[in-house]
Amino acid sequence: MGTSFQLNKLFGLWTEAQIRDEPTIAFEISIGKGRFLFAMFFDPEDKKTKDQLLLFLQNTRHMLPLTLYGSHSKGVFQIYLKPADVDAIKRELQLEGHGEPFEISAFIDSLNAQIPNSLPLAQKIDTLRTNMTAISGYLNEILDFAMRTELIGERQLPPNKKPREKTLRKLYLYSTNSAASVAAYIAALKKRNRTLSWRVPAERVTTSNTVNR
Template sequence: MRFNFSGLQGIYNQAINDNEKTLAFQLNNGNGRFVFMMFFDDTDDSKDKLFIFLRNINFLVKLKMYGSHRQGTFDVYINEYIQEKIIEELQLNGNHGNFNFEDFLIELNTQIPATYNRANRIQTIRQIWNNLDNDFTNELVDEAERIILKGIVHLPEGKSPREKTLRKAYTYIDANPDDISELLESLKERNITLSWTDNPDLEISFADALMRIN
């Protein structure tokens, strides 16, 4: 079936206007816990895809989005297999009673927030990161094996930090989500990126990273 998640329009437009490249938020419906994720960086293969992580059953739904997102068109095609997975997430019993899948999607669509919160986004990703399969996490970050913060790098003029590099901060820096948001905002404003390693002897602290920026 085809469905338009039109409720994404507000939060999508806010992210684009704010130059945010990552969205993540959780919707609770019945017994189901649905984590919506979108990634907008031009270097992401996942651009123009909607990811919904079903937390009860640890299953990731990947949906290609069609239409003019700015105008509120987020058409996706949901096959029978995905429908059954979503119903499984809802923990419905037997023949599902009077459950109507399209009515459920309409209700879920109305729950989508109109705006996002940077700190909540980071907290949401942290909560599910270890439950995501390696292939997917490798899509989201550069050099997934390098997760130890080594330092900062000032980029040459005209070159911007890659979201896939900055995104590691969400899960691999032990700091308050609000502080992480401020860090990433400062990096983007000053055209600085983070450097990562797999050598624990080279690790620097979050405080050290801030000092090197300032």
């Protein structure tokens, strides 16, 4: 399973996201020559993604999908790193072949210390837009019907339903409005208990039909 480490400073962001009803976290940290993207998508209706941390190593374009263990409500965010994961981090830091000492526990402590205490939704949206290629392989997990990226319009929900994060989250990536405008619009949709309808863009439908002939 690997060696365990704590990222307990995620507690502040995780708690903030729960209180704000915006179960998405995304931010970047630079350490030495390494650049690290953190992304979490914990839609309460989706058990598959709720304990997943995507740690993307920017320089080497390598993704480490990690499981977060422990009681998050009590501040426990435990990860396990295998030797191959540690080697990937060393490559990201450009330490391989230099004979420099590397202590993974000290690195994780440094990474943990730099996790921000708070993030506005607009900043998360900007981060995800900037790193769209990094998360492209996970869109089927974090979005409903990932191929439907063309917005049709709003739809009123009955009182016993509420907008799904995996549907609203498409605005983060596919809206042409500013991140601040998207954040405000999502808040308004939730207040009015409305969701969005999406469809597959016409050019994708045409391409698919051509390929299948």
